[in-house]
Amino acid sequence: MDSLVSTPARHAPPPREIDVETLRRRLEEAVDGEVRFDTGSRAAYATDASNYRQVPIGVVVPRSLDAGAAAVAVCRARDVPVLSRGGGTSLAGQCCNAAVVIDWSKHCGQLESVDVTRRRIVVQAGAVLDAVDHELEQYGLMVGPKPSSHPACTIGGMIGNNSCGASAQAYGKMSESVLRLEILTYDGVRAWVGPTDDAEYARIQAAGGRLAVIHRQVRELRDDTMELVRTRFPKLERRVSGYNLDQLLPENGGNLARALVGSEGTLVVVLRAELAAVPRPPARSLAVLGFTDIFTAADAVPAVAAHRPLALEAMDETMYRLARAERPDDPALRDLPAGAGWLLVQFGGENADEARERAEEMMRDLAGRSPAPAHAFLGDPAKEDELWRLRESGLGVEAYPPTGRQTYEGWSDAAVPPERLGAYLRDYDELRRRHGYRDSALYGHFGQGCVHGRLPLDLHTDDGIATYRAFAEEAADLVASYGGSLSGEHGDGQALAELLPRMFGDGVVAAFGRFKAIFDPRNRMNPGKVVHPHRLDEDLTQRHFFPMEPRETFFDYPDDHGRFGHAATRCVGTGKCRKQTFEGGVMCPSYRVTREEEHSTRGRARLLEEMVRGELITDGWRSTAVRDALDLCLACKGCRSECPVNVDMATYKAEFLAHHYRRRLRPVAHYSMGWLPLWAALASGAPWAVNAVTHLPGLSRLVKAVAGVAGARELPRFAGERFTDWFKRRGVTGPDAAAGGGLGAGSATAAGAVGGTAGSRVAGTGAAGGAVGSRGRVVLWADTFTNNFDPHIGQAAVSVLEAAGFEVHVPPVALCCGLTWISTGQLGIARRVLARSVRALRPWAEAGVPVVGLEPSCTAVFRSDGPELLNTPETRLLAERTVTLAELLQDRAPDWRPASAGGEAVAQVHCHQSAVLGFDADRAVLDRFGIRTEVLDSGCCGQAGNFGFERGHYDVSVACAEEGLWPAVRAAAPDQAILADGFSCRTQIAAAATGRQGRHLAELLATTLSNPPDHHPLTTTP
Template sequence: MTRPATLPTPALRRAQPYVRVRDLERDLAAKVDGEVRFDPGSRGAYSTDASNYRQVPIGVVVPRTVEAAAVAVAVCREHGAPITSRGGGTSLAGQTCNTAVIIDWSKYCHRLVSVDERARTCVVEPGIVLDDLNRRLAPTGLMFGPRPSTHSHCTLGGMIGNNSCGSTAQLYGKTADNVVRLEILTYDGTRMWAGPTSDEEYDRIVAGGGRPAEILRRLREIAGEHADEIRRRYPDIPRRVSGYNLDQLLPGGPFDVARALVGSEGTLVTVLRAELALVPVPAARSLVVLGYHDIAAAGDAVLPIAARRPLQLEGIDDKLVGYEARKHMHGKAVARLPEGGAWLMVSFTGDSQEDADQRSRALVAEIGRDGHAPDVAFFDDPESELQLWELREAGLGATARGPGMADTWPGWEDSAVPPERLGDYLRDLRRLLDEFGYGDAALYGHFGQACVHTRIPFDLLTADGVATFRAFLDRAADLAVSYGGSLSGEHGDGQARAELLPKMFGDAIVDAFQQVKAVFDPDDRMNPGKIVSPYGITSDLRLGSAWTPTDPETEFGYPDDQGSFQRAVMRCVGVGQCRSHEGGVMCPSYRATGEEEHSTRGRARLLFEMLNGHRDSAVADGWRSTAVHDALDLCLACKGCKHDCPVEVDMATYKAEFLSHHYAGRLRPAAHYSMGWLPVWARLASFAPGLANAVTHAPALARVVKRLGGLEPARPLPSFAGIRFSDAYRRRGPRGTGERGDVLLWPDTFTDNLAPRIAAAAVTVLEAAGYRVLVPPRTLCCGLTWISTGQLGVARRVLRRTLDTLAPLLRRGIPIVGLEPSCTAVFRDDAANLLPGDRDVTRMAEQTRTLAELLTRTDGWRPPRIDRAAVAQPHCHQYAVLGYEADQQLLQQAGVQLRTVGGCCGLAGDFGFTAGHLRTSLACAEHELLPAVRESGPGTLVLADGFSCRTQLEHTGTARRPLHLAELLARAGAHDGGRGPTS
């Protein structure tokens, strides 16, 4: 039998063939129904994934349909251009970044094509997100079983590419175990459905001839030739993900080509559609958490627990829990853990809650017979279970960056061994980590299947550090193989482990991998350099010893990043939580556009490229970069990422920093002068508010004002109040007994000039609660509008003037009550970054309260009874910086049946008023806020403390005027016999 020629070496493949990029771009744009992007911004945003690797792509194609993707492959074939498929882009081994044409399936190709409830199968396109698929399947009572921790944003195509697993693979198996058939496209244009092939079907296909017959015949020959070696070298463990699944092609087996292709990381074929096996949604769940002395002892205990067929059997150690505690993550969940230095989390399903609980109790009874029984905590309420699973799923983010922690990286983050040997493996792995100086690494993972996760503090910046990194991987691979394990138990090989595959499989099997690659992709155009003939482990590092980024002088202090903008940008580890479509706030512009470039991660990647640490940087013009500017243009500065991102990327601050330098010494956009200087225009308008309103609301004049101000023509401008709150209050003066002391009510620009009724209502509430209300002696500002438009020098001067004026009150310990969340958040957050090290700034942050925070901390105060249903939209800065818990507590005490809406209103200060942003602004509002208000009953209150949130609701025609908390409490107090909300 003639063996196909061995594939060329990586060095040769990098040089061949030559691709005429402009011709390729032209033909793709002409022939593909989709978005074709070869611009620096797109290439920079897709240059890396969640791994240690970086390769700037040739270009990006975002097909609108599966058929358009097939056309894109054909065009690439005409030009000899390599291809890499990409879904959520969260791969940890480098398999979704390459010097290739990236096909991003996630924006458009996410259809649920069909569902067969009787057969318990469905057909999907590769860009569909797992959580979205299961939401759409919910009416059928079925779901896709495997559930990685990235379930909110990972795509099924990516799961098929990596053979993803997650915690529920304990019961449902890997993705490969749940794939029925795949519609595949080879680089040469062969298109076919692949799946289990009986002998009869095989004979029929081979008799038909052509490429399908050739593919099946060669696969059978390769598997037959290497059958003995496959049986000998493939570890018989639940989590073998490394290599190609040649065990699915063995003689006498199912000869399942679809399952053989799962986990091939886009190196063999393009997956166009997938038929998936579904499982019933569990009727009920219960959770047992078991505390052990250390992580190895927890590993020793898994085998008898796994024999009870739990849904999930996860392990976490005290280092992971400690890192989460340091970062103030999941505090309630940490408090619920039983005593121990490591924990097993065991979840059971049942046909009823009683059934699920009984399975948990049976486990507790069984292990209770052991004299060394662990400490136990049992949960059957969904809220507690959710909190504990979020603690576990946050492992990657929690261990990536934190206070007092070294930066940690993937590379050896998902090895797997036989479950019966897990405890000993953990002991040896811990010893190896200690030997190399990596002892701070946390150990956790899918312990029921002996898959161990960790992030390790590798030094990837120096030549010695990179050499040590490589030496550790060699030793770690030897260790896993000595235990009969797999280099990867979940995340795949990619570039991170492919070079080590001979240690696990031997040369003969690796040669078989090359032969399989040659069957499907003889010219090595499908995701080259991954799995087969791989690029080196230390090649193409995102950092590396040659990485020499600039670390520019900045306006903000970045106290949590050692004063370094470069370190702040490096917070993004690519986990992709910003690409989720449900829950939290982050990232509204991604949710509205579906664009990687408009996700927090995409923007962070472009800022990384802007720092120009690599010779082939996609962004070569630094702070003046148009690509970075365009990516940041749709950032709403909501700060949702500061809260929702597990490593607390603060893109609002990075955007302001960038704009400050981008426009330094040159003319700014008109909106920066109109909206950015709003406090000045509002102050001037206060001298003649009637005239100001006439100019801004007369149709002809308003059009001129908007055009000159760079404002959205379709947005009505707000009206200035006839008299500012601060002016009226200074005439009136403080009243009341003040038995509870003084408070300074902050008259922010929006409340003072545009909604003084809210401040007046707050005075009513505060005085009734026993406080004496003070206001600043003159007009002051927090500087928010200058911060958000990147005019940071002005913002600093404005803020300094405010601090100098308030210093006497601050030093007396008088609380500041903020009514506008965005301005209040400046005092609590941005001010310390803009004026680092200033003790008065620290006092201001510590003494600033929201109205709800002050009232709920007031001994003896209780709110009036309201007893109404309400939909509440917490302002994004309220959600991300201030917290909404005090508001929820207060409203609950008042008898309000509260529905809290997630997401962003989409107006976000100047964003929704700026010309060109209207479509994105409204799309953000339509994501959660507007549907929630429309669905609410006619008597339901609408609460929104933020001026932007209220304005968006008013501009989009909702029937009810949204109320500030102060207005609600003042009204309720007046109706409460005039007594007000007192004790």
């Protein structure tokens, strides 16, 4: 790291050269918190969710508000710029700067008080909105504004941006929720501010000091610019651009707190906020109106808004097509009314009938309009929630269209008076087409005239950037001509600040400069944003090329043009990976435990982006900063399905490890657990002896130390007989040549009952039962874990498949998918291992025989990782043929019923099943078998293959389990089975020390057969 960094400011005394090492030491001495000037931390905070990149000087994560104030004091003493940061989800560039970044989101997020009667709360600035609303739910309250970034955005960030969201239709912007703010100025003034009538003003002046000077200067500014503000500020609910000087007017109560809302950290640091909370509507209903196009839908907005809905959203046909391409079977999308533009209108009520009646009244009113909506319907609650989630995920859905160019922020939230929205959209559409941006979607908060939509900008070339600038300037003039606001939600930041004179005029913009100078005369608070801004085409992250991008990779990256560099820059920064635990989902387990930006999918993506850029992280694949950030990635693949743009950090991690350790000594765990299939094959010769060595107290500690395994972990025991050996022992014959005789697989057509007893056959039972083989052949693939550790699961699967009428074939030799080598980044070996298995299974796949996988992580390799790692026709064919047990029963035996049914279960869905395979078929099969199942939405179990075994990961692994799985296991009723198809999940469940054991779906289904393989109830294990 260079010891000196120059950070020029504009229109203020330039800062002296910053002695970075001295600054770091002073911060470490003065701040109770985490002071980080390392390359990895700076890389993680170099961008937000915008198009801009500015590498910070350093990062401070204070443990208290006082500690954060101390950090500002140190920066003031060294004349260093400061950026106060929340969730980092800003879209206009206001959350990245060449400054000391203070991240409040990890430790300073307490909801300090709730006044239920007065509906007031006091909350720290780092509190995440969803966490606050979760706590307020018990009181029947919530924060009014709810932007789509609600899982990650903080209260302080919402105040900085003057956030809105769909709920602003009913509850207004964040400024309307703010009652008072506790602020800290760069020069050290810390005080609560709010409405300032004459009496309060007199009291402050009598007290004297710097606070009195601030208030006096603010009042002078108000008096000087009063008429200008009244005449030049748009009369618009969604005016987010500029400073809120209108809140200083006498008719608005002279509210300094609300004047500071939306200032994007350029004036003060917000420490605490007193907010007005709102009651949660007891019931909701959703009406969806279809129109011939989005312009006609916009024309109808005033008539719809007259019915005072809670929210009035819109999306066009392009957004619909993108959503259908991503989720073709989504019933909420399938059942949309006819049209090419839709309004989503949400009503509230004291009960469901009242909410529905309000929606129906609105629809009756619109039926008399010309043109009337093509159709309207009320969805059920599940469909309503799904459709609302779709609308909130618009940014991610639109970012990477399956056809067409990648889209970007840049002009994404302008607002105009709703009564002029239709005309504006027609003019705006013509402007887009003229500049070559015609293929982008239009959607947004139409009830307040706010329009969203990313654009297919070319931000990589000079000509493309020049086109973007010309478009932005014309678009600003167009919005101003309609009496609108350049920003109706996302703020000005760097993307729009340069254009503010086109909207407000030079006089108002000069007043903004005076306002900033009152609070921040040296321009050290988030400089270059809003006032004295950097140009909109400066600091563009896309403008740089990636000299460190590898020419050759192991994975193919089919969704990223075959480029790792494109994959590394795929993240758009929405922060969905920074979820709260109670929100469920899989992504991102290590972040939920550590609350560290570097341990979020976004943070890791930022480091990979900086790695291929080669400016901040200069050692490429050898980077220890990237390695350390990826170390706590559990490779759960939750991001692959839950990230709005499908970042696949597990794949990126494997690729990185492959290059990082190329021709180098690896961690010992890569050799012990990464080569597990080999060790398992060797152990099969004497499993009892191996188990004795690995479980004797003294020897066990030695083995774990040598293998790099956490001392607190119990090593799994090898089975006395492998599943493949058991299956051969049943007295089977090989398949005929036409069916793949070259494989030499065994067939269960004449075998005895499970357990090897000759002379009996498990036949189908129930309505669709039949002789074994009546439904055709299947290959039951014995993965490493089933084969060597849990062969009883394979035995149960044979019983179930035969009972359902299938002819079961099992390869007589172990066929590995290469998972353990993939997860440890030994991709050359993984390719060879995978290729061997593909060759062995190819005859069956070509014959159309399904390959049934029992272990979700291994099955997911055949379905997903395999074709991307070994892109051959045979591998792709095997991916098509590979199914789970539930999928096979659902698709090939939908009418089969067992002899007996019933029971209860709690299901922990394996991460890779959630991300790649899905659980819908399992739900359907469990329902058919009468097993009432509670599916946990508790996130990753924390074991994640080798992760939970590796030394140095145990604490995080256990903390992940304590976030959801272990409490659920402890709370499970004695008569509830613990369903867990994944070997890792079952291992973690056993580690809970409750005496409960996880069971595979095959085991649960086998207990319902007339001749089950064992006689244990659902709640025990074999």
